[in-house]
Amino acid sequence: MALASGKTATVPCVTLSSPDAAVVAPDAVGVQEFCGVNEWAFTRHTACISGVSGVLSVYALVEGREVLVGQVYFTITTGTSTSGNSARWTHSFSLTPTLMWGSVGNTYLIATAECAANCNFESMNFNSAFPIATGVSRSGSATLSTTSYGEGTVWRAWSTWAYWFRNPDWVIPVSNTLRISAPDHRCDEAIGIRFSIGCVYSQVRPLHEIGRTRYPKYARHIELAINFGVPSILTRTQISAQNAANRARACPQSPANGWSCDEYPFASTQEGAANPIHPYGRTFQILNWNNGAEPFFCGIGWLTPRRAGDSLGYSVCGIPLDQNTGGGTDLGNFYIRNRVLHDDRFQVMVV
Structure with missing residues (x-):
């Protein structure tokens, strides 16, 4: 060298x-x-x-x-x-x-x-x-x-x-x-x-957090549904016909109280109401709580209220229109922010 x-x-x-x-x-x-x-x-x-x-x-x-x-x-x-x-x-x-x-x-x-x-x-x-x-x-x-x-x-x-x-x-x-x-x-x-x-990074499952104070009845409905065993891990669908079928089965009419019809799992997911995994739908009409919490009414007359131990079926509840609209907007923004595409899985949590 x-x-x-x-x-x-x-x-x-x-x-x-x-x-x-x-x-x-x-x-x-x-x-x-x-x-x-x-x-x-x-x-x-x-x-x-x-x-x-x-x-x-x-x-x-x-x-x-x-x-x-x-x-x-x-x-x-x-x-x-x-x-x-x-x-x-x-x-x-x-x-x-x-x-x-x-x-x-x-x-x-x-x-x-x-x-x-x-x-x-x-x-x-x-x-x-x-x-x-x-x-x-x-x-x-x-x-x-x-x-x-x-x-x-x-x-x-x-x-x-x-x-x-x-x-x-x-x-x-x-x-x-x-x-x-x-x-x-x-x-x-x-x-x-x-x-x-x-x-x-699509291999990471995103988390959709729903705040109790932001939309109280919307959040409480989803929280109750998850606590009763309705899935908290959902799969997005971008097939419009599937979205429409989910909405049609979950909300064939308006709540008797005139509020908006809210369904869970979301209509934009493959686990929505029209999925055959659901033998039926349920709603909530809880008159009292052993822990002293306030009663919770959904005002859905066409579905049977969920009872203890009943973990099957989709869930429907009547909630204020502004909460249902706001919750839906938040979900849509979550999809865009996290690029949740067809067949992507995500988790729902009430915080």
Whole structure:
């Protein structure tokens, strides 16, 4: 090897203890809002991993032999954040040296975001202006986007960070390049406003929370139905005929009190009233409670009130129109925000 004047005969090599491929248990509920340590942690809109370890090793050529003369041990944190209302996502990258020794002074970290699939690069920032130092993170973030494949289509997209080290004192001034990729996420133009695109981690089951104080009777009806055994994990249907059939069976008439007819499971789900899993429908007319809670009346004259131990059938209740409308609007917004498409499962919880 020919040596440049004043330079040490050094060869850099970077190795990474790569994490296993990001695998999410089918139908997993995304409740983690932090980075997983050496494993990916997910929500419906994020994926993040921390503690990925690597080492930069610098070798000197001595009489034809490679002798280790310096090392940088480091950890990586990287993650993505998508949106149900945008074709864009952000991908962050951070590398922190944890131990440095030997011929690694004046070493710089270079990193750049790259598109991996169905992706367009938009912008990036990464600070490579200063040499690396123990305990000091070098971080950056990139914005990327995807392009529609047409109305009603669904596709996968993801991105990568490439990084390497540079030192002007090395004979070979740059190390090999390594890459760390984010898990792929699902994008679609199949819900919400026409031509709108959104992206999510579809392998994570989203959670639809219904607040008791926001729509009290609407929430109480759903809470009672779930407590009696009506499913809390539902499956979206985008088949309009199925939606209509669910509504027609659950609400063939208006409540006697003139309020709005509310059904659970929702008419927009495959578990709705028209599903053969339901032998009948039930309503609620609870006159007293052993725990002293207030009575609860639904005013539905065409269905039998549910009794203790009766966990079968769909549920119907008469509730104020504004609560039924508001609850339906919230559900629709939840579908769009979380890109809940046909056959996607989601969980319902009253909080």
